[in-house]
Amino acid sequence: MNTKTDSTQIIELIKINDEGVLKTLYQSNFYKIEAFVLKNSGTTEHAKDIFQEAFIAVWKNVKTNKFQPQNNHSLNGYLYTISKNKWMDYLRSKHHKKTVVTSKLNHFQISNTDSLDKHDDILKENRLQDIMEAFKNLGLPCKNLLTKFYFEKKSMNTIAEELQLDAASTRNKKYRCMQKLRELALKDN
């Protein structure tokens, strides 16, 4: 269709995880970040990790309206800046890395939750990590179904049609997959 999509449209497409837009955003920016990381004592593998981390951060901020780019250029610039900062942070923290084992610490703190906000954030972040890990290892049928629903944002009817099921069974299947995911995330914990 029209190749010149304006920035608001791009934002909307990112919010619905349009594969074409995400792919373009990824592929047209990676090498710039790679060049930066390589120039600053990193490897290609570092570049990939940092860039993907930054990409997810940008995506989250777009989703939650924390970032509203003026144009396509500023979105690319934003991605570059975040990647750069993340890499600089990494370089600075490199030597202290081994002393910070937050995930282990928090595990023991869950039982005596108090009202500290910071505490709550860490718990939420841990829960998010647990769910991501559980989703990674979820059986393929459930994983595909939940991906279609929550990532590709397809309608229940479309998904039902694709699975050749009626809408009610698809909804029930989705519910059972969510339960499975929850169980798995708790077990991992």
Place this chain on the structure above:
Amino acid sequence: MNPDYNITQEELEYIERYITKNMTFEELAAFEEKLRSNPDFKNQVDDIKTMLLGIETQALKEKLDEFHKELPETNTPIEEPSKIRYLNIKKLIAIAAVFVISLGSYWFFNKESHTNLYSKYYSPDPGLPTTMSSSDNFIFYDAMVNYKRKDYNLAISKWEPLLIKKPENDTLNYFIGSAYLANDKEELAMTYLQKVTQLKENTFKNEAYYYLGLAYLKAKNIELAKKYLNLSTFDNSKEILSKLKE
């Protein structure tokens, strides 16, 4: 926040409708009241939010790895020097044997008709990624789902009305042509694919030339098949052309 709670399908769907902003005004008011008065409920809602974010984030993460694998090469690697001089006699004999065998089987299979060549190389265009959206493109992507499910007639019936509104649209012309070709209607496919090659946009031109070549090959019009395959830069085009030359 204790993530170990029971939730029914109805409750889950109710909370999801809140998160995806699919509630009526009254429902929303009642929901927000419950959020204020019931801290356990609020925790549950927060946890479902975290779950949805976790699913989306992990799915994205896995997509990014796919994108990474498909990164276009930046600099073409320098051609390695020919390795022939490292080969010993044994290997040369082996290569010669393979060559003789393949030559033999080539003569044998040369009887392979153009139809065979077509079915060997033809696979339908995989289509575009579909997303659920409320935009004008909804019908287009809806039909794309049908196309991917090989329901070509249904896809065509949805795309053609769109083409009436936008006769110069390259994407529509290209996919209607692709759908016809996939449905063994190569004559009809040619009309649409030819249109794509005449338009200004370049996105689908290379593909259109390739499939036009295949359509003519299917129709056993070898001259035109060659002409169009020559215009496409795909490796497959070159392979087919070299097979046609013999």
